[in-house]
Amino acid sequence: xxxxxxxxxxxxxxxxxxxxxxxxxxxxxxxxxxxxxxxxxxxxxxxxxxxxxxxxxxxxxxxxxxxxxxxxxxxxxxxxxxxxxxxxxxxxxxxxxxxxxxxxxxxxxxxxxxxxxxxxxxxxxxxxxxxxxxxxxxxxxxxxxxxxxxxxxxxxxxxxxxxxxxxxxxxxxxxxxxxxxxxxxxxxxxxxxxxxx
Numbered sequence: 228x229x230x231x232x233x234x235x236x237x238x239x240x241x242x243x244x245x246x247x248x249x250x251x252x253x254x255x256x257x258x259x260x261x262x263x264x265x266x267x268x269x270x271x272x273x274x275x276x277x278x279x280x281x282x283x284x285x286x287x288x289x290x291x292x293x294x295x296x297x298x299x300x301x302x303x304x305x306x307x308x309x310x311x312x313x314x315x316x317x318x319x320x321x322x323x324x325x326x327x328x329x330x331x332x333x334x335x336x337x338x339x340x341x342x343x344x345x346x347x348x349x350x351x352x353x354x355x356x357x358x359x360x361x362x363x364x365x366x367x368x369x370x371x372x373x374x375x376x377x378x379x380x381x382x383x384x385x386x387x388x389x390x391x392x393x394x395x396x397x398x399x400x401x402x403x404x405x406x407x408x409x410x411x412x413x414x415x416x417x418x419x420x421x422x423x424x
Contacts, residue, residue, distance in 0.1 A: 230358060235297055241279050245287040246297075248277050253306030256291045256298075264305060310351050310367045314392065319350065321392035322366040322380070330385025331356050335364055337383045342368070345376040361387075371395060 232250065236243035248254075254261050254268060261268045261284075274281045291297045314321045326334040335354065342349060351367035372391065380389055390407045 231296075231300075235294060239286075239290070241283045242287040242290060245273075245277055245279060245284055246291065246301075248273075249287075249301065250304065253304050255304040256288055256301040259288055259292065261288065307353070309353060309365075311353065311365055311392075314350075314367045315394045318394055319370060320368050320372050320394075322364075322368065322372065323390040323392065324364045324366070324380065324386065325388040326362045326364055327385040327387055328356065328362050331362050334383050334385030337385070338364065338366070338380060341376060341379055341383065342366070345373050347372060347376060 232243060232246050236246055249256065249261065252263075254263055254273075256262075261270065261273060270281050270284050274284045277284070291301045310317075310319070311321050322338075324334075324338060339349070339352075348369040349366055350369045351365075353365040354363065356362045371393070377389075377391065380386065388407070390409060392409050
């Protein structure tokens with residue numbers, strides 16, 4: 228998608244910045260306005276957040292609506308709700324896995340098969356495999372990833388890096404050069420408060 232935006236907005240860098248922001252946040256363009264699903268987004272606030280003046284936003288809307296391929300794409304955009312950021316607060320873990328682009332499909336299916344072998348319940352799957360950015364797979368799992376599965380994921384062909392978002396601080400001892408653990412400090416604080424009561 229970014230290549231499409233690059234092509235259509237190559238002579239308009241400020242408009243491109245607006246279009247990229249709209250795309251990345253799932254904001255649609257319909258009838259001269261910008262929407263978050265069915266809620267109209269104020270142009271002045273949007274311009275402030277993006278760091279452009281309101282005229283640029285209006286010009287971008289106008290350009291999108293008069294360019295048929297862009298109009299088709301932007302009028303259908305919607306934000307995708309995700310559990311990725313809240314999962315550790317709920318006692319779940321998120322696997323953020325960077326994969327080799329050339330081995331993406333094989334690695335994706337291998338990771339899912341591995342989790343299935345270990346009886347790991349996957350609640351949500353999200354993946355991005357765009358040309359101009361690293362290929363990532365996000366898996367929200369209900370509960371805590373077994374240590375054996377954590378170690379075996381690193382052996383999957385096409386695996387590059389794993390970031391584990393977890394409420395469990397003790398997972399840090401399993402980290403290698405290719406892995407990183409980000410534990411949820413809020414969750415740890417809530418656990419401490421509960422145990423002190």
